[in-house]
Amino acid sequence: MERIIARFVAALRESGIRVSPGECLDAVQALALGGMEGRRLSRQLLRLTLVKNFNDIPRFNEVFNRFFSRRQQVDPDLELSSLIDAPLINMEGEFNYLDQLPTDDHDEPGPLLRLDSDINPEELQELKSLTEIDPDDSDGQEIVVQMKGFRGKAKAPRPTRRYTQNPLTIELNKSNSVQRDITFSPEEQAAMQDVVSRMMLRLRKDMRRMKNDQSRGKLHVIKTIQKNYRHDMVPFQVALRRKRREKPRLVVLCDVSFSVSHASRFMLLLLHTLHNQMLDVRSFIFNREVEEITELLANMPVNDLMETIDKGDIVDLDENSSFGKVFLGFKKRYLENLRGRPAFIILGDGRNNYDEANDWVLDEIREKARYMLWLTPEERESWSRGDCLMETYGSYCDKVEVVKTVEELSLVVEELLRDIYADQAHPLDRKRLREAKAAAAAQADNYQDYYTRGAGSVSQPTFEPSGRSHW
Amino acid sequence: MITQQGVKDFLQSGGYIADDAIATAVFLALRMEKPILIEGPPGVGKTGLAKALSTALDFPLVRLQCYEGIDEGKALYDWEYGKQLLYTQLLRTQLDGYLSVSADLREAVERLASEESLFFSKNFLVQRPILRSFLSEKRSLLLIDEIDRSDDEFEALLLECLSDFQVSIPELGVIQATRKPLTILTSNGTRMISDALRRRCLYLYIGYPELEREVAIVRVKFPDLCQVLAQQMVVFLRKARELNLRKPPSVSETLDWAQVLTILQATELTREVVVNTVGVIAKHQTDMQKVTELAQQELG
Numbered sequence: 014m015e016r017i018i019a020r021f022v023a024a025l026r027e028s029g030i031r032v033s034p035g036e037c038l039d040a041v042q043a044l045a046l047g048g049m050e051g052r053r054l055s056r057q058l059l060r061l062t063l064v065k066n067f068n069d070i071p072r073f074n075e076v077f078n079r080f081f082s083r084r085q086q087v088d089p090d091l092e093l094s095s096l097i098d099a100p101l102i103n104m105e106g107e108f109n110y111l112d113q114l115p116t117d118d119h120d121e122p123g124p125l126l127r128l129d130s131d132i133n134p135e136e137l138q139e140l141k142s143l144t145e146i147d148p149d150d151s152d153g154q155e156i157v158v159q160m161k162g163f164r165g166k167a168k169a170p171r172p173t174r175r176y177t178q179n180p181l182t183i184e185l186n187k188s189n190s191v192q193r194d195i196t197f198s199p200e201e202q203a204a205m206q207d208v209v210s211r212m213m214l215r216l217r218k219d220m221r222r223m224k225n226d227q228s229r230g231k232l233h234v235i236k237t238i239q240k241n242y243r244h245d246m247v248p249f250q251v252a253l254r255r256k257r258r259e260k261p262r263l264v265v266l267c268d269v270s271f272s273v274s275h276a277s278r279f280m281l282l283l284l285h286t287l288h289n290q291m292l293d294v295r296s297f298i299f300n301r302e303v304e305e306i307t308e309l310l311a312n313m314p315v316n317d318l319m320e321t322i323d324k325g326d327i328v329d330l331d332e333n334s335s336f337g338k339v340f341l342g343f344k345k346r347y348l349e350n351l352r353g354r355p356a357f358i359i360l361g362d363g364r365n366n367y368d369e370a371n372d373w374v375l376d377e378i379r380e381k382a383r384y385m386l387w388l389t390p391e392e393r394e395s396w397s398r399g400d401c402l403m404e405t406y407g408s409y410c411d412k413v414e415v416v417k418t419v420e421e422l423s424l425v426v427e428e429l430l431r432d433i434y435a436d437q438a439h440p441l442d443r444k445r446l447r448e449a450k451a452a453a454a455a456q457a458d459n460y461q462d463y464y465t466r467g468a469g470s471v472s473q474p475t476f477e478p479s480g481r482s483h484w
Numbered sequence: 485m486i487t488q489q490g491v492k493d494f495l496q497s498g499g500y501i502a503d504d505a506i507a508t509a510v511f512l513a514l515r516m517e518k519p520i521l522i523e524g525p526p527g528v529g530k531t532g533l534a535k536a537l538s539t540a541l542d543f544p545l546v547r548l549q550c551y552e553g554i555d556e557g558k559a560l561y562d563w564e565y566g567k568q569l570l571y572t573q574l575l576r577t578q579l580d581g582y583l584s585v586s587a588d589l590r591e592a593v594e595r596l597a598s599e600e601s602l603f604f605s606k607n608f609l610v611q612r613p614i615l616r617s618f619l620s621e622k623r624s625l626l627l628i629d630e631i632d633r634s635d636d637e638f639e640a641l642l643l644e645c646l647s648d649f650q651v652s653i654p655e656l657g658v659i660q661a662t663r664k665p666l667t668i669l670t671s672n673g674t675r676m677i678s679d680a681l682r683r684r685c686l687y688l689y690i691g692y693p694e695l696e697r698e699v700a701i702v703r704v705k706f707p708d709l710c711q712v713l714a715q716q717m718v719v720f721l722r723k724a725r726e727l728n729l730r731k732p733p734s735v736s737e738t739l740d741w742a743q744v745l746t747i748l749q750a751t752e753l754t755r756e757v758v759v760n761t762v763g764v765i766a767k768h769q770t771d772m773q774k775v776t777e778l779a780q781q782e783l784g
Contacts (some may be wrong), residue, residue, distance in 0.1 A: 033683050039516070046515045047488070047508065054488070057508045065682035067523055067673070067689050235565055246569075350632075352675045373770070377730065 015041055021080055022063065028076050030069045036062055052081070201282075208283075208419055212427045230254035262353045263294045263429075264382075266343065268361030269322055270300045270334035276390045278319070279419050280360050283426065285315045295355070297347070298322060299339040301332040305347065336363060336402065337371035344374045354383040356429055359410075362391050363403035370402055375409035386429055387413045388422070486514060498540030500533060501693075501701045509688040510537065519646050519667035521631075521677070521685035527734030528690045530670040534627040543625040543666060546617035550634040556641055560651050562610045568603055604655035615651050618661035626665040631681075632674045639681050647684045692725060698738060706742045716753040717741060721765065724778060729771045740764050755783040 022037045039062040047058045056077055064073045236252035244250075265284060269277045277298070284296050295307045304327050309318055321327060357378060379385055387410045389396075389403055396403035407413040416422050431449075491514075492507040502510070510533075513520045522530045538545035548559055572579075579596075586592040611619065617626040631639070645651060649661035669685060671677055693701065695718060702714045718738065725732045733741075741764045750757050758779035766772040 031679065036683060039518070039686075042516060043512050047512065053504065054508065057505050058512065061505075061509050061512060061686045061688060065521070065679070065685070065687040070689065238565060238569070350673055350675050 014044065018044070018059075021059070021076075024076050024080050025063060025073065028072055030064065030066075030072060030076075032063050036065075039063075204419075208423045212423050262355035264351060264355045264357050265294060265296045266303070266339075266357070266359045266361075267296065267298050268300070268334060268359075269298045269328065270330065272334070272364060273360070273362050273390055276388075276416065276422075277360055279422060280388075281310075281319065281322075282315060283419070283422060285310050285318070287426075293355075295351070297343065298328055299343075299361075300328045300330055300334045301338055302328050303339045303342045303346070304328050333366040333368075334361075334364065335368040336361065336365045336406065337369040340371050340374035340378070344377060348378065348381065351381055354381065356384040356386070356432075357382045358386050358388060358426070358429070360388045360416075362389055362401065363387075363396070363406050364400050365402045367400050370405055372402070372405050372409065375406060379409055384429065384432065385410045385412075386425070388416045388425065389413065390417060391415065486511060494540045495533075495536055496704075498536035499704060500529070500536030500540075501697055501704060502533075503693065503697055505688065506533065506690065509686055512686055513666060513668075516686075517649075517664045519669055519685045520688050521669045521671065521682060522688045522690055523671045523673050524690035525692070525732070525734055526672050527736035528692060529735055530690055531627065531629055533690075534625060534668045534670070537666065537668070538625040538627075541625070541666070543623055544620060545625050545627060546613050546620070546665070547627045547629060548613040549629050550631050550638070552633055552635060554634050554638050557612070559612050559614050559638070559641070560645070561612055561615045561653060563604070564608045564610050568608050571603070571608075606656070609653070609656070614645055615659070617665040618645075618649060618651060618659065620663065620665070623663040624665045626667045628667070628669045630672060631669050631677060632671040636678065639678055643680055643684065646681070692722075693735065695719070695722065698722075698735065701735060702738060702742045705739055706746050709742055709746050710751065713745065713751065713753060714742065717745065720753060720758070720779075720782065723782065724765060724775055727771075727774050727778060729766065729768070729774060731767045731771060733765045737765050753783065755779050758783065 018037060018041050022032045022040070025032050040059055043058045043062045044055065047054060056074075059077070060070065060073055064070055230253045233252045233254045237248055237250070238246065240250045240252050241248050265280070267277045267280050267284075281296075281298075284294060287294065294310075295305065296310055297303050297305050306318070306322075306327065309321070309327075313321075323330070325331065375385075387403075387407060391401070391403065392415060395401060396407070403413070414421075414425050416425060488504070488507045488511045491511045492502050495502045495507065495510070509520050512518070522533065524530055534547075535545065537543070583592045583595060586595050609615075614626065614628075617624045628642070631642075646667065649664045651659045653659060669681075692698075698718045698721075699711075699714050702709060702718065703711070706714075721733050721738055721741070741761065744761050744764050745757070748757070748761070759776055762772050762775050762779075766775045
């Protein structure tokens with residue numbers, strides 16, 4: 014039994030569910046305790062111990078169905094059984110009942126179940142050719158070793174997916190990469206670094222002043238007594254309650270569709286540079302679907318990430334963007350688990366492609382948000398032209414800014430951060446901050462345009478006849 | 485020897501209708517002595533399960549409500565500073581006599597140091613919910629409610645307690661649980677719980693119940709309500725849940741509504757009844773409109 018569970022866990026891991034060895038042990042123990050009287054019970058026991066996240070449950074069901082029904086689908090076809098690991102096929106008798114296909118209504122079937130059984134003999138032939146090794150290939154020996162290693166580790170090969178996916182994605186890459194260059198040149202990155210560090214410097218100066226005055230508050234009686242133990246309770250040292258000061262929280266929704274790709278590109282770079290500097294940022298990108306990329310931004314080199322996004326691996330870029338759909342999806346999936354009262358930044362042109370507007374969702378987001386800011390690359394005149402819903406959406410926001418250069422972008426973000434800090438600040442600080450802001454505003458006129466400093470041909474402001482983008 | 489069916493039965497005796505997944509989770513938690521982490525939308529009976537278990541198993545319920553800023557002083561233990569101070573003041577003369585025996589200062593300090601543990605003993609320890617449930621004579625049920633409201637630091641603090649059922653107090657050492665409590669953590673998913681905590685728990689997701697189970701729940705709580713009406717209202721509420729409401733009605737709303745209908749002595753679900761009692765199901769103005777429209781559609 015342990016062996017099967019271990020293989021099942023390996024299959025789960027391969028499909029992207031994180032399972033620790035401890036949980037694997039738990040699963041074995043649970044099965045031993047719970048008995049193995051039926052497919053449903055075993056599925057429940059495994060799910061309780063192995064899956065710790067609601068979003069992983071559908072994937073678990075999928076893997077479970079695929080894993081414990083393989084034998085039936087594979088047996089009639091000897092070709093395939095010779096391709097995948099032999100030991101898997103010879104499941105121990107005690108697990109035979111799991112191989113029965115789901116019969117009761119409560120069983121949740123996984124979508125891949127049917128896919129797997131659809132393999133036809135021709136495809137299998139092609140599959141087989143994958144394992145044959147060309148004797149002329151000098152790397153041959155190495156490949157054999159690698160494949161052996163792979164087979165040993167990944168106990169649940171997925172023939173259909175492996176077969177169909179790779180050629181397809183490769184083709185897409187080819188057609189995409191020629192058209193546009195989405196990654197950043199070193200100069201661009203350095204320039205952004207420069208912009209951000211200047212911004213941080215300005216911000217930090219104010220923040221430091223504020224932090225010094227932070228420990229104003231009521232007397233903390235217990236801490237004062239503790240501190241003055243040694244002075245026989247004469248309160249020489251006074252302990253004050255510290256006000257809890259949260260990191261400013263920021264949620265960014267960034268449109269990555271083609272029409273605003275130049276703007277979003279720099280927004281992402283700005284986010285990447287800002288990340289973990291002083292902020293708690295959650296970043297999302299959308300086109301027709303919305304996906305969170307916070308983790309990716311923190312862990313991936315920015316150029317790799319841009320390529321991944323551009324390939325459409327995270328959100329499908331071939332579709333028309335739909336703000337209404339995105340807002341609805343965002344509400345369903347993420348709005349509930351936003352902490353604190355974050356400030357929202359939405360970057361997009363508000364072009365909905367005549368889809369449903371769903372602007373009522375913005376009302377709900379507003380309730381959760383401290384501040385809502387919409388950044389659009391389009392001038393005000395075109396806000397209600399064509400499919401642009403900027404006027405509608407804009408009415409829900411605290412502010413709509415037209416942002417065309419990186420400088421402008423960083424200034425807007427800086428101002429927002431300042432506002433957030435000021436919100437939590439002491440009245441005295443607020444006055445100070447207002448003055449600082451006025452000084453910054455006076456200075457802002459002198460800023461050079463980012464692009465005129467030779468950031469490369471891509472970022473030259475262009476004018477499209479459609480009036481869509483002024484980048 | 486407990487079985488899943490047994491769990492189901494005794495939960496029913498506590499007034500809680502469980503489905504297979506819930507029963508299996510409780511069964512495993514009892515046998516493996518592992519905490520259960522329950523997630524799900526508000527009002528589907530996460531806390532209710534803990535309460536029902538506590539009455540059914542006769543485990544005393546120790547409840548820890550989490551909030552932003554909760555710390556070990558509120559959850560695990562605290563020192564009673566006031567009492568400590570009082571004792572040192574009262575015992576001052578005693579201490580003088582005790583220390584005057586010693587020949588020199590060094591000896592006096594050593595003498596005092598040997599008694600140091602007196603002031604950091606269990607006498608001066610205030611037990612907070614987690615420690616209290618660990619040290620309870622009878623096996624207890626520890627309910628850590630709405631863990632998602634607490635901070636990350638507090639979550640980290642819980643790790644030791646939940647995996648080893650022990651509390652480390654620097655002055656006293658490690659205190660082991662006398663009886664490992666049956667532990668239930670609930671979360672509304674307002675933020676992601678860390679993987680480290682998830683790993684230590686069994687994970688149970690309670691969603692909205694199926695039709696039959698929801699009717700059964702209504703019937704158990706309100707036996708006076710007739711079967712037909714119970715069926716009707718549950719069917720109606722299930723439709724309302726698909727309306728994309730801001731606050732979809734959950735089981736607690738079903739029960740509230742059932743109570744209202746019992747009080748009103750309604751015998752059939754008509755449009756008027758729904759319109760008059762819509763405030764029980766929908767908790768926002770826009771939701772109320774949508775529900776009223778649904779009533780118009782469904783009930784004419």
